[in-house]
Amino acid sequence: MSVLQRNNVRLLGKRSDPVLLFAHGFGCNQAMWDAVASAFADKTYQILFDYVGSGQSDLRCYQFERYATLQGYAQDILDICDAIAIERDVIFIGHSVSCSIGVLAALARPQLFKEMIFLGPSPCFLNDPPHYYGGFEKSDLESLLALMNQNYVGWAEYLAPVVAGPGNDSEIAGELTDSFCSTDPIIAQHFAKATFFADNRADFAKLSLPCLLLQHKEDALASVSVGEFLHQQLKQSQLRVLDVAGHAAHMSHPGLVITALQDYLTQRNIL
Amino acid sequence: MNHTDELDALPCALVITDTDGKISLMNRVARTELLPEQSQAPVWIDELFPPAAKIFLQTHVWPMLRKTGQIKEYYLKINDSQGLPLSILVNVAGGVFADQPCYRWVLLPAFQRARFEQELLNARQQTQRYAQEVNIMKQQLHNILNAAADIAFILLDSSGVIQFSNTGASNLLGYSDKALLNENVALFLSHGQNTQAGLLRVQHYLQSVTQIPLGLERVAEFETTFMHASGSPIDVMVQLRPIVGESTLAPKQVLMLASDISKRKHLERIQSEFVATISHEFRTPLTSIMASLTLLNHRFADSLPDKAKRLVDLSLLNSQRLKYLVNDLLDFGKISSGTLEIALQSCALAPLLDNVVQQYLPDLQAKKQRLTVISSEEHVTVCTDPVRFAQVLANLLSNAIKFSPEGTKIVVTIAVEFTQVRLSVEDRGCGVKSAFVARLFTQFTQENSASNRQYEGSGLGLAICKGLVHAMGGEIGYQSAQPHGAIFWFTCLKG
Numbered sequence: 001m002s003v004l005q006r007n008n009v010r011l012l013g014k015r016s017d018p019v020l021l022f023a024h025g026f027g028c029n030q031a032m033w034d035a036v037a038s039a040f041a042d043k044t045y046q047i048l049f050d051y052v053g054s055g056q057s058d059l060r061c062y063q064f065e066r067y068a069t070l071q072g073y074a075q076d077i078l079d080i081c082d083a084i085a086i087e088r089d090v091i092f093i094g095h096s097v098s099c100s101i102g103v104l105a106a107l108a109r110p111q112l113f114k115e116m117i118f119l120g121p122s123p124c125f126l127n128d129p130p131h132y133y134g135g136f137e138k139s140d141l142e143s144l145l146a147l148m149n150q151n152y153v154g155w156a157e158y159l160a161p162v163v164a165g166p167g168n169d170s171e172i173a174g175e176l177t178d179s180f181c182s183t184d185p186i187i188a189q190h191f192a193k194a195t196f197f198a199d200n201r202a203d204f205a206k207l208s209l210p211c212l213l214l215q216h217k218e219d220a221l222a223s224v225s226v227g228e229f230l231h232q233q234l235k236q237s238q239l240r241v242l243d244v245a246g247h248a249a250h251m252s253h254p255g256l257v258i259t260a261l262q263d264y265l266t267q268r269n270i271l
Numbered sequence: 272m273n274h275t276d277e278l279d280a281l282p283c284a285l286v287i288t289d290t291d292g293k294i295s296l297m298n299r300v301a302r303t304e305l306l307p308e309q310s311q312a313p314v315w316i317d318e319l320f321p322p323a324a325k326i327f328l329q330t331h332v333w334p335m336l337r338k339t340g341q342i343k344e345y346y347l348k349i350n351d352s353q354g355l356p357l358s359i360l361v362n363v364a365g366g367v368f369a370d371q372p373c374y375r376w377v378l379l380p381a382f383q384r385a386r387f388e389q390e391l392l393n394a395r396q397q398t399q400r401y402a403q404e405v406n407i408m409k410q411q412l413h414n415i416l417n418a419a420a421d422i423a424f425i426l427l428d429s430s431g432v433i434q435f436s437n438t439g440a441s442n443l444l445g446y447s448d449k450a451l452l453n454e455n456v457a458l459f460l461s462h463g464q465n466t467q468a469g470l471l472r473v474q475h476y477l478q479s480v481t482q483i484p485l486g487l488e489r490v491a492e493f494e495t496t497f498m499h500a501s502g503s504p505i506d507v508m509v510q511l512r513p514i515v516g517e518s519t520l521a522p523k524q525v526l527m528l529a530s531d532i533s534k535r536k537h538l539e540r541i542q543s544e545f546v547a548t549i550s551h552e553f554r555t556p557l558t559s560i561m562a563s564l565t566l567l568n569h570r571f572a573d574s575l576p577d578k579a580k581r582l583v584d585l586s587l588l589n590s591q592r593l594k595y596l597v598n599d600l601l602d603f604g605k606i607s608s609g610t611l612e613i614a615l616q617s618c619a620l621a622p623l624l625d626n627v628v629q630q631y632l633p634d635l636q637a638k639k640q641r642l643t644v645i646s647s648e649e650h651v652t653v654c655t656d657p658v659r660f661a662q663v664l665a666n667l668l669s670n671a672i673k674f675s676p677e678g679t680k681i682v683v684t685i686a687v688e689f690t691q692v693r694l695s696v697e698d699r700g701c702g703v704k705s706a707f708v709a710r711l712f713t714q715f716t717q718e719n720s721a722s723n724r725q726y727e728g729s730g731l732g733l734a735i736c737k738g739l740v741h742a743m744g745g746e747i748g749y750q751s752a753q754p755h756g757a758i759f760w761f762t763c764l765k766g
Contacts (some may be wrong), residue, residue, distance in 0.1 A: 027330030031338070096330075104282045136322050143323030143348070150346045151331070155735060196326070200345045220325040246313055247329035252291065253339045 003083035007076055008056040011084065012037070012046040020168060020271050021047040021079065025096030025248075026195045028187075029055025032095065033253035036261070043271060047084070051076050054188040068197050070097070074104035089114040093261070095250060096120050096221065100200040103207050115268060116211040117261065119262055120247050121230060122222035124199040132201070135223055141196045145189055152185035173249060183191070201233070210236040212264045214257065217260065218245035228239075284344040284359075284378040287368050292316045292333070295368055301378065307352050316376060321356055324348045332361070336374065340365045346381060358382055413437075422530040423507075426514070429473065429481045434524065443507070443531055443638055446502030456527070459497045468613070469495030469509065471744035473527070475764060476511045481523055493741055494532065498541045506536035545637030547604030550597045553702040557597060561590045603714060613656045613742045617766035620651040620685065620692065627664045628683075629671060639678045646685040652766030653692050659739045660763065663747075666732045667696040667759045674700035674757070687765065691745065695760040702757045703749060711749055712737040736761070 003009070020040060022033040030048040037046050050057040051073050066072035081090065090113050094102040100122030106113045125134040125141065164199065211234050215227030224241055231239040241254050242249050250257045265271040275296070278285055284301035288294050290314050297305070305319055306312070307499040317325050336342050342363035351357040358381040363374050414423050416437040423440035425433055436451040444451070444459050451458070460470040476491050491545045496504045507529045514524040564587045572580065605611040628642060635642055653660070670682045679699040686693045703711060714734040733747075740747040740761045747761040 017445075025330070032334060088348070136326070140322035140326075143321070144326045146329075147323055147327050147347065150389070166675060175638045219329075220322075221329045245293065246333055248334055248337070251334060 006052060006058045006061045007049040007080055008058075009080055009083075010046075010048040012041060012048070013044050014043055017043055017045045018265075019047065019086060019089060020044045020056070020091050020093055021077070021081075022049075023092065023094040023098035023102060024050065025055065025094075025098055025199070025251070026191055032248065035091075036093075036250045038258050039254070040261070040271075045211040046186075047080065047090075049076070049080055051191075053184065053191055057185055059187065062125055062184075064190060066140060067187075067190060067194060069194055070200065071100050071104055073098075073101045073194070074108060074118075077101065077105040078109055081109075086112075088112060091115045091117065091265070093117040094119065094121075096122070096247065097195040097198075099123075100198060100203070103203045104202060105210060107206055110209075113209055115235055115265075115270070116207065116209050117214070118211060119214045119250060119257065120216055120219060120222045121204075121213060122226050123201040123204045123230060123233075125196045125221070126199065128199075130265045132229065133223075134226065135195070135221065140155065141192075146197065148188060148192060152188055205231055205233045207234060207238065210268065211238070212260070213237055213239045214245060214249070214260055215239065215241050216244045216249055217241055219247050221247045240264075275699045286316055286319070286376040286378065286616055288374050288376065290372050290374065292374075295371075304352055304357075305349060307354060317350055321350055322347055332363070334739050336363055349378060357655075374608050388666055395756060407718050421530065423527070425451070425456070425527040425529070427456055427473075427477065427527055428523045429523055429525075431477055433458075440529075443499075443505065443529060459499070460495075461498075468744050469493075469497070471615075472765060473511065474511075475690050477525055477746060479688075480511075480513045480525055482689045491746070493746075494536075497529065497693075505531060505534045508532045543604045543607040544561065546600055550600035550604065553593075553597045554601075557590065557593055561587070561594065564590060596731075599735060602735050603731050603738070606735060606742070611738070611742060612738060613659060615654055615656055615764075617652055617654050617745060619766075620653050623653075623655075623657055623660055624664070624683070624685075627661050627668060631668055633682075634669070634672050635663075638672060638675070640672060640675060640681055641679075642681045642683065644683045644685070648685075648687050651685060651687055651692055654764040654766045659743060663736045664694065664696075665762060666736050667761070670732065670759065671696050671698035671700070671757070674698060676700065688762075689766055691762045692765055693760055693762045695758050697752050697756060697758045699752070699756040702751045702755055705751075708749055712747065 002059070008030070010237070020037070022030065022037055024030050024032050029050045033048060037048060040046065053059065053062045053067060063072075081087070088111055092102045092106065092113050092115070094117070095118070099116075099118035100123060102113075102116055102118070103123075106116060122134060124132065127133050141191060213227050213230055213234070215222065215224050217224065219258050227239055228243065231237050240260055241255065241261065244253050244256060246252050262271065278287075278296065279299040281298055281300065284304055285296075285298040286294060286301050287296040294313060294316055297312075299716070313319060317328055320328060327347065332342055332345060332347075342361060345361045347359055348356040349359050355693050360379045360381045362377045362379070364377075366373050366375050368375075417439070419443055419665065420439050422437075423443045424435070424437040425440050426435040428434055433451050433454050433456065436448050440446075440451060441448050446454075446458075453728055457470060460473060461467070472491065472493060472495070490513075492509070494506065494508050499505050510528040512526045512528070514526050522760075564583060567575070567583050568580075568587060575583065602611075624644065628644075631642075637659050668681075668683075675681060675698040681699075682695075682697045684693075684695040684697065686695070712733045714731055737747050740763070744764050745762040750758045750760070754757045
């Protein structure tokens with residue numbers, strides 16, 4: 001099993017062009033980036049992939065120990081770059097938890113990345129009063145795991161076949177598990193724990209690469225204040241607040257994200 | 272009736288938002304059930320949900336909605352008008368509202384289903400936990416059994432097929448656990464004369480344990496010989512125990528525990544060979560002493576003074592005792608060195624019994640004792656070596672006569688039990704003190720030196736009986752009789 005198959009890696013464009021590596025967030029897969037990535041198709045070399053355990057990755061490669069922390073996911077990124085023999089100048093574009101994963105990868109291999117672009121980053125989802133408010137209490141995150149349990153395991157996997165009766169189960173049972181947010185319920189729980197209980201504030205503080213922080217104006221998951229916190233921590237960062245409600249501007253308002261990326265990459269003399 | 276009134280009339284909560292999630296309209300049910308009184312109307316749909324559901328909305332619902340344009344039956348928690356979490360099922364579909372693209376959020380209560388789901392979920396998790404525990408326990412058990420590397424644990428089904436064996440079994444027998452699995456126990460018990468009696472006893476135990484009602488099975492313990500994979504014999508102490516199945520209907524299994532006693536047996540053999548040699552050497556001079564004394568007694572009886580004659584009689588009596596002792600020693604030596612030959616055959620029990628009884632009629636008459644034979648069945652046949660069988664029975668009978676007072680009754684009982692026949696000899700003597708019972712069948716033991724003088728005997732009789740009975744695939748034992756007296760019993764295989 002090659003890493004490229006394992007992580008369902010898609011490589012687009014010319015190898016000589018600037019390299020963009022798109023990393024998806026928790027809950028979905030690389031398709032989240034489709035609208036944004038296609039806007040840069042003719043002038044960049046693009047790496048899209050699914051983390052092991054997400055999307056169309058090979059679930060057989062999922063190791064609970066390795067993916068118990070975000071470090072395991074960061075290793076996925078390093079593995080992919082090694083597999084396609086890319087050693088430098090990667091422009092990392094991550095969404096949500098992938099921002100933290102990208103930071104871990106960059107700290108492990110500083111020369112690999114040239115620029116870091118973070119969409120909706122949060123170094124820590126938990127509140128840590130009085131100086132840091134990630135937005136959530138531990139009990140909120142535990143309720144999230146219960147909700148996931150009921151949506152993945154409770155209904156989609158376990159109950160639907162019972163309700164639909166034998167022979168009719170595949171269609172309903174597949175509603176969530178085979179869909180866009182598809183992933184194994186147990187793995188999803190595991191990823192959720194790694195994501196929402198992580199505290200990578202110290203790691204962000206160590207990052208010395210130039211970064212662009214894109215924060216959503218109304219974001220229940222990663223508020224503008226979290227973006228401001230990061231902007232303070234990251235010496236070479238620019239903060240841009242997108243006039244977007246929600247946590248996934250690349251899906252809901254791809255145009256805004258494309259413009260922000262275009263502006264930044266032009267300013268950095270990359271495009 | 273305008274459009275808003277229609278929506279208000281719906282029996283479920285409906286929220287209409289723009290494509291970003293900004294609320295355009297909440298119907299009456301949504302307003303009354305989800306909004307606290309006199310509060311500011313929420314702007315975004317996310318605001319209706321508690322934190323956990325907010326994350327789920329952002330990580331699952333919204334991406335899914337944008338990708339597929341609709342959401343079916345997502346389970347979420349929402350805050351009710353009291354601020355308490357309420358379980359709901361969410362259905363979202365795209366549409367047009369006030370000439371703008373919109374999402375229609377239908378929120379259905381999901382109490383019952385939530386509870387049902389939760390119960391199922393709990394049950395499922397419980398099952399997983401149990402399964403995990405079982406696995407851990409299984410592994411622990413396995414480790415423990417394998418850690419006992421010098422004891423063989425072999426699990427047999429009712430036909431003697433090996434279901435499980437530990438590392439100790441592999442070490443002892445020289446076969447891997449895979450090689451032992453599904454093999455019959457005869458694999459290491461059927462090769463030679465030494466192992467034959469062991470096989471008979473195991474087979475008998477397996478048969479009886481399946482026939483005897485649950486809870487009444489006994490543990491069998493005996494010494495025997497296994498055959499190592501290399502072909503060399505190994506002396507072992509074997510214990511057979513019934514294993515209670517998961518239900519009373521499940522076929523019973525038998526746990527065989529075996530430990531290597533080669534070293535001890537080797538020492539015993541050296542000792543026995545020495546005893547055998549010595550006793551043989553004793554016999555030659557003893558024979559000539561006895562011949563001389565007999566001659567003295569017969570031919571010169573008249574010419575001997577009375578005092579000398581008494582001394583000759585005493586010498587003769589003690590030479591006789593010495594002869595018995597030497598013969599017993601020889602027998603015992605053969606049994607313990609494993610050189611005793613046993614030829615099992617099927618024979619009728621009645622004539623065997625008669626022969627022995629006839630032999631002891633004079634002794635019975637001399638002590639005015641009555642012998643009664645009670646049999647549960649007529650025409651019983653046994654699988655035994657007739658000569659050795661007679662030797663055992665004679666020994667028990669002579670003990671009974673010897674240790675019972677004059678004029679008492681001796682009862683021989685024959686009981687047919689499943690696959691074996693049990694013979695008991697009951698007397699009305701003084702019985703055996705409980706402290707002594709454990710040593711009853713070991714060599715050179717008599718209860719006290721006084722009785723040794725009062726009653727003739729080498730102290731080897733019962734040890735020889737035990738050796739013979741075991742070699743013929745049976746058991747031997749003692750229990751006290753009521754109100755007093757002794758019951759010695761032994762079993763042999765049914766013919």
